[in-house]
Amino acid sequence: METRRKERLDRGIRVRTNGIYAISSLKEMMYLLAPRLALILGLLILPLLIPNPYWQRVVAIMSIFALLSLIFDFLAHYVGIVNLGGALFIGLGGYIAGILNSYFGLPLFVTIPVATIGGAAISTLLLLPCLPMRGIYFAIVSLMYPLLFAKIIEALNIFGGTDGIPGLTTFGNIWIDQYLIIAVLLLTLFALRRLVNEDFGLVLRGIKDNDQAVKASGISITRYKAQAVFIASAIGSFAGAYLTHLYGWVGISLFALDFSIFPIAATVLGGLGTLVGPVLGAFILIPLTETMRAFGTLRIVFYSIILVGFIVFKPEGLMKYFERKYYQFEHWREV
Amino acid sequence: MEILVYGTVNSIVFALIAIGFTLVYGISRLSNFAHGALYILTGYITWQFLNRLGLNYAVAIILALIITALLGAAMYRFLLIRVRGMPSSEIIASFAIGLAIMEALRWRGFVGQTYILPPFIEGTTEIAGVLIDWQRIIIVIGGLVVMIFLWLFTHYTKIGLALRAIAQDERAAMMLGIDSDLTAVIALALGSALAGVAAIAILPLGNITVETGYNVLIYAIAVCIIGGLGSWTGAIVAAFILGFAQILTVAYIAPQWQLVVVFLAIILTLILRPSGLFGKQKELEERV
Numbered sequence: 001m002e003t004r005r006k007e008r009l010d011r012g013i014r015v016r017t018n019g020i021y022a023i024s025s026l027k028e029m030m031y032l033l034a035p036r037l038a039l040i041l042g043l044l045i046l047p048l049l050i051p052n053p054y055w056q057r058v059v060a061i062m063s064i065f066a067l068l069s070l071i072f073d074f075l076a077h078y079v080g081i082v083n084l085g086g087a088l089f090i091g092l093g094g095y096i097a098g099i100l101n102s103y104f105g106l107p108l109f110v111t112i113p114v115a116t117i118g119g120a121a122i123s124t125l126l127l128l129p130c131l132p133m134r135g136i137y138f139a140i141v142s143l144m145y146p147l148l149f150a151k152i153i154e155a156l157n158i159f160g161g162t163d164g165i166p167g168l169t170t171f172g173n174i175w176i177d178q179y180l181i182i183a184v185l186l187l188t189l190f191a192l193r194r195l196v197n198e199d200f201g202l203v204l205r206g207i208k209d210n211d212q213a214v215k216a217s218g219i220s221i222t223r224y225k226a227q228a229v230f231i232a233s234a235i236g237s238f239a240g241a242y243l244t245h246l247y248g249w250v251g252i253s254l255f256a257l258d259f260s261i262f263p264i265a266a267t268v269l270g271g272l273g274t275l276v277g278p279v280l281g282a283f284i285l286i287p288l289t290e291t292m293r294a295f296g297t298l299r300i301v302f303y304s305i306i307l308v309g310f311i312v313f314k315p316e317g318l319m320k321y322f323e324r325k326y327y328q329f330e331h332w333r334e335v
Numbered sequence: 336m337e338i339l340v341y342g343t344v345n346s347i348v349f350a351l352i353a354i355g356f357t358l359v360y361g362i363s364r365l366s367n368f369a370h371g372a373l374y375i376l377t378g379y380i381t382w383q384f385l386n387r388l389g390l391n392y393a394v395a396i397i398l399a400l401i402i403t404a405l406l407g408a409a410m411y412r413f414l415l416i417r418v419r420g421m422p423s424s425e426i427i428a429s430f431a432i433g434l435a436i437m438e439a440l441r442w443r444g445f446v447g448q449t450y451i452l453p454p455f456i457e458g459t460t461e462i463a464g465v466l467i468d469w470q471r472i473i474i475v476i477g478g479l480v481v482m483i484f485l486w487l488f489t490h491y492t493k494i495g496l497a498l499r500a501i502a503q504d505e506r507a508a509m510m511l512g513i514d515s516d517l518t519a520v521i522a523l524a525l526g527s528a529l530a531g532v533a534a535i536a537i538l539p540l541g542n543i544t545v546e547t548g549y550n551v552l553i554y555a556i557a558v559c560i561i562g563g564l565g566s567w568t569g570a571i572v573a574a575f576i577l578g579f580a581q582i583l584t585v586a587y588i589a590p591q592w593q594l595v596v597v598f599l600a601i602i603l604t605l606i607l608r609p610s611g612l613f614g615k616q617k618e619l620e621e622r623v
Contacts, residue, residue, distance in 0.1 A: 136564075140605065261430075261431075261434065311428050312415075312417045315424070
């Protein structure tokens with residue numbers, strides 16, 4: 001028989017309503033700001049702390065995956081769309097940027113914005129007919145799209161076929177590389193956090209919880225879903241375009257399963273629905289798998305096991321755990 | 336004539352691959368995305384028994400099937416049972432299990448030309464003027480036997496009837512004392528064993544590679560989606576549609592288009608008619 005249980009009490013600063021705080025002193029303001037500042041400053045300082053160009057490249061890749069995890073979480077938890085095909089956004093953005101740069105010779109400050117908007121438009125158009133579908137049906141379609149694109153490019157042998165298009169413009173400077181993607185990541189993170197609490201986000205969450213009720217209120221759910229998908233795919237396409245210019249190369253590996261599965265693992269690890277969690281998850285998983293590079297495909301096994309373990313045994317993820325520790329007192333109490 | 340014969344063989348291959356997947360989904364509404372991995376794993380275990388332990392081919396096959404079935408049951412009992420009822424978690428969890436199995440096999444160096452299961456009977460024969468090897472004929476016969484066995488099993492045995500009862504109306508079946516979790520365990524064991532049967536019948540046609548696992552999963556999904564998730568007649572009809580579509584693509588367009596056809600078929604079916612040709616899902620469950 002268990003004779004004690006854990007009692008949890010919210011700290012005084014945290015009013016019971018989620019996200020509203022009663023602040024009365026500088027100390028309490030610092031208490032609220034500390035985690036946010038730690039994240040922002042930590043990310044800004046991170047490139048400076050890493051001496052090795054190889055690991056600086058890893059920081060950039062890590063941020064790309066953090067962006068992808070972020071949009072997976074946004075779509076899955078706030079819109080109710082389980083998108084298993086993050087590679088679609090990466091691939092479309094990457095190929096648009098690559099083609100514009102290679103065939104038309106446009107500089108990268110043109111190709112990246114065009115690829116972001118263009119990739120988002122194409123992805124939204126492709127996913128538009130599937131938006132009314134629920135659960136497993138949408139998941140399967142979204143999983144198939146990137147594989148379809150990879151096969152079409154391979155079969156038609158266009159855009160360099162299986163070899164891809166090499167020799168694209170790169171940023172040329174490792175600092176621009178890193179700070180560009182880190183700035184975008186921070187902006188996206190805080191913008192999305194704000195967005196989901198605005199009216200727009202409220203409607204989206206309504207769609208997730210009870211789409212019939214939202215429909216009955218005279219709101220077009222397809223329109224809202226399409227807008228959400230556009231936002232998400234714009235972010236994903238930007239990441240793709242950035243990745244293309246980071247390597248100076250584009251190929252069908254941009255449509256690979258990695259870009260679809262890894263963000264899911266990161267999100268599940270970090271905590272579904274927290275938005276910060278997926279970023280954290282990506283920042284933990286990528287360096288971990290990077291150190292395991294010597295083991296070859298064993299790292300995929302490793303993150304699959306993490307994924308299964310967390311989704312089955314600890315579905316709340318790390319972030320919710322940390323949040324609880326930070327915002328609540330805990331103590332044991334005799335029963 | 337060649338197209339007709341090879342199209343039929345190919346269709347039976349599709350039906351064999353998909354039948355395990357559709358069985359599991361039909362009974363317990365669980366999409367087993369580890370299907371392809373179990374398929375390839377059975378091939379691997381059989382190869383190990385055959386070449387490392389030097390067992391008799393038939394013994395090796397039976398042992399491999401039993402191990403795969405137990406693995407499928409264990410997968411449900413220890414992992415998937417906890418996420419049951421959350422479709423996205425089910426998909427992610429089972430897919431991750433499959434990914435772990437397949438990439439572990441790849442890490443063990445399980446790629447390349449060296450891993451070949453021998454055909455049951457060597458040699459070729461002629462049917463209506465078309466040269467065909469015995470293994471393909473065995474696939475056709477095996478496929479028919481599996482289908483007849485399943486039909487008999489689900490219509491005339493107590494376990495089979497319980498499985499169908501759960502598939503038709505879970506609550507009513509539970510009220511009659513049928514354990515939903517137990518039937519799901521049986522369904523997954525059976526589904527995994529069927530993936531194994533498919534693997535053992537089909538793999539002798541070529542090498543065992545990890546990529547096959549991914550393709551098998553895609554084929555299984557394609558057949559089930561086109562036929563309608565959970566519908567068995569639908570799955571068989573869809574297997575024939577896809578089987579012939581693929582052979583026609585190879586014959587008249589080019590071999591590299593065969594996967595494109597499969598992907599397009601999945602996407603178009605889902606967009607135009609998500610319940611598939613024979614789906615019995617209610618419209619509201621799949622669409623808003």
